[in-house]
Amino acid sequence: MSYREDFGNSTGWSIVDVSTRLNTSAGRQFLDHLRANGVSTIIRYYASSSRPKTITAEEARFISKEGFGILPVFQDNARDISNFSRQAGIANAKSAIKFAKRIGQPAEHGSTILFAVDADFTAPQIDGPIVDYFKAIRTTIGDSFAIGAYGSGAVLAKLISERLISVAWISMSRGFLGTQQFFYSDRWALRQVPPETNDPISRIGYDRNVTRVHGAVLGAFQVDDDGQGTRVGEGSDDATLGSGTPAGNSDDDDSFGADRFVTTEGLRLRDSPNGNVIRDLTIGDRLRDLGAIDSSRWRKVRIGHEEGVVFEHYLRKPVRREVEALLRAALDEWLRFEKGRADEKADPYYRYVREMWAAIGEPYDGRSLYPDGKEVPWSAAFVSWVVRKAGPAYADFQFASSHSVFVNNAIKARVIGRTDKPFWGYRIDEAKPEIGDIIQRNRGTGSFTYSYAENHTNYTSHSDFVVEVKPDVVRVLGGNISNTVSMRGDLQEYRLDANGFIAGSQRVIALLKNRAGIVS
Numbered sequence: 327m328s329y330r331e332d333f334g335n336s337t338g339w340s341i342v343d344v345s346t347r348l349n350t351s352a353g354r355q356f357l358d359h360l361r362a363n364g365v366s367t368i369i370r371y372y373a374s375s376s377r378p379k380t381i382t383a384e385e386a387r388f389i390s391k392e393g394f395g396i397l398p399v400f401q402d403n404a405r406d407i408s409n410f411s412r413q414a415g416i417a418n419a420k421s422a423i424k425f426a427k428r429i430g431q432p433a434e435h436g437s438t439i440l441f442a443v444d445a446d447f448t449a450p451q452i453d454g455p456i457v458d459y460f461k462a463i464r465t466t467i468g469d470s471f472a473i474g475a476y477g478s479g480a481v482l483a484k485l486i487s488e489r490l491i492s493v494a495w496i497s498m499s500r501g502f503l504g505t506q507q508f509f510y511s512d513r514w515a516l517r518q519v520p521p522e523t524n525d526p527i528s529r530i531g532y533d534r535n536v537t538r539v540h541g542a543v544l545g546a547f548q549v550d551d552d553g554q555g556t557r558v559g560e561g562s563d564d565a566t567l568g569s570g571t572p573a574g575n576s577d578d579d580d581s582f583g584a585d586r587f588v589t590t591e592g593l594r595l596r597d598s599p600n601g602n603v604i605r606d607l608t609i610g611d612r613l614r615d616l617g618a619i620d621s622s623r624w625r626k627v628r629i630g631h632e633e634g635v636v637f638e639h640y641l642r643k644p645v646r647r648e649v650e651a652l653l654r655a656a657l658d659e660w661l662r663f664e665k666g667r668a669d670e671k672a673d674p675y676y677r678y679v680r681e682m683w684a685a686i687g688e689p690y691d692g693r694s695l696y697p698d699g700k701e702v703p704w705s706a707a708f709v710s711w712v713v714r715k716a717g718p719a720y721a722d723f724q725f726a727s728s729h730s731v732f733v734n735n736a737i738k739a740r741v742i743g744r745t746d747k748p749f750w751g752y753r754i755d756e757a758k759p760e761i762g763d764i765i766q767r768n769r770g771t772g773s774f775t776y777s778y779a780e781n782h783t784n785y786t787s788h789s790d791f792v793v794e795v796k797p798d799v800v801r802v803l804g805g806n807i808s809n810t811v812s813m814r815g816d817l818q819e820y821r822l823d824a825n826g827f828i829a830g831s832q833r834v835i836a837l838l839k840n841r842a843g844i845v846s
């Protein structure tokens with residue numbers, strides 16, 4: 327299918343955005359139409375002026391009583407670059423907070439307020455006034471609400487990279503800067519599907535939206551008759567399909583509704599065994615297992631609001647939460663680098679590399695060169711960055727710009743029994759690789775050994791995260807592979823012997839076993 331066809335595919339739409347108040351007789355008819363089409367959430371407007379598109383407290387209670395979640399977007403003059411500045415961000419954030427209080431949106435419970443950037447802006451405009459605008463919003467709102475944005479792919483990619491938003495909503499204008507690339511990166515939470523649609527009964531116009539996240543992560547809310555709000559799914563363990571907080575543990579059973587994770591690229595959700603493709607799945611996607619299909623090896627699953635079947639061979643049970651967090655962090659970077667299609671020197675990817683270096687106090691980015699003209703390798707910075715993002719269980723990792731430093735630290739941690747260290751280093755015949763481990767190998771003409779690694783911290787090597795384990799092979803994901811984040815490059819697959827250990831003659835130096843979350 328073409329980009330135009332892919333972008334216009336509305337299969338599974340479950341959210342609408344509406345600029346009309348719905349606590350009317352026509353609105354009730356419209357809600358019946360939405361309910362019949364499986365819609366769960368309605369996007370309505372906060373704005374600094376009293377216009378019909380602005381939600382009221384009465385309408386919020388009405389929509390909630392009808393069983394729908396509410397997701398607010400603040401939009402009042404968002405189509406010219408002059409509308410974006412630090413001052414505008416402060417003013418609009420304060421206005422949005424007042425609206426939220428008036429409506430009953432629950433503060434400090436993870437509910438979301440979206441802010442619109444409703445035009446096609448250039449990179450300098452995004453990096454300047456628009457980033458300033460969202461920084462001011464973030465500072466003003468603090469932790470009271472999650473923050474999202476509506477806009478082009480270029481806007482959303484930048485705001486995600488700056489950690490200014492957690493919910494990315496792609497506008498229906500597919501020709502906007504960066505939207506095609508961002509659309510295919512699967513980093514969005516929801517996307518608006520063109521064109522605008524009208525309900526023939528109520529004659530209310532609306533836009534359809536497809537989402538990739540569960541309601542609990544989206545941050546929608548409902549309001550009761552007393553005006554008290556609760557986030558949709560509050561208390562649920564649902565998580566973002568492409569990112570977010572991991573769930574599950576190693577003793578998860580085979581009961582109906584258990585979580586499963588996709589173990590490989592190329593798996594597809596189908597409408598029946600070997601039937602029509604509903605959508606492609608990505609390694610790390612989290613599914614809800616709905617049970618076996620007859621006696622076959624196909625299982626019925628749900629992802630978001632879509633249900634279908636997949637071949638069970640490519641599903642796995644959750645492992646420790648700490649390991650799932652590390653895998654999610656690594657895969658999120660892979661997605662951020664367009665599944666290995668992005669180049670370290672291109673914008674915004676060189677800035678992503680800059681974030682990795684900055685986290686360990688170095689000044690480089692994806693374009694950096696040493697004085698002799700050689701490129702600055704960032705694979706160890708990538709490992710340190712991913713481990714840091716995986717959460718507090720990894721706080722005692724030896725973050726470093728050289729693989730040899732954190733490998734040496736992990737080996738010594740094992741020797742002296744440092745149970746606070748998240749990784750212990752082993753020879754390849756001493757432990758078997760599992761997902762979430764790190765494999766260190768020689769680079770170039772290097773021939774360093776485990777014994778050398780135990781006693782030295784300054785030599786050339788490379789490390790990757792184990793993301794897929796099969797009976798005869800493990801596959802790894804790393805940074806600075808062919809100038810990107812990849813898991814399909816050279817030397818990113820290791821043969822296993824008949825007992826499940828890494829086979830020899832593959833230039834592997836050490837296996838770092840992931841111990842995060844193990845109490846002993």
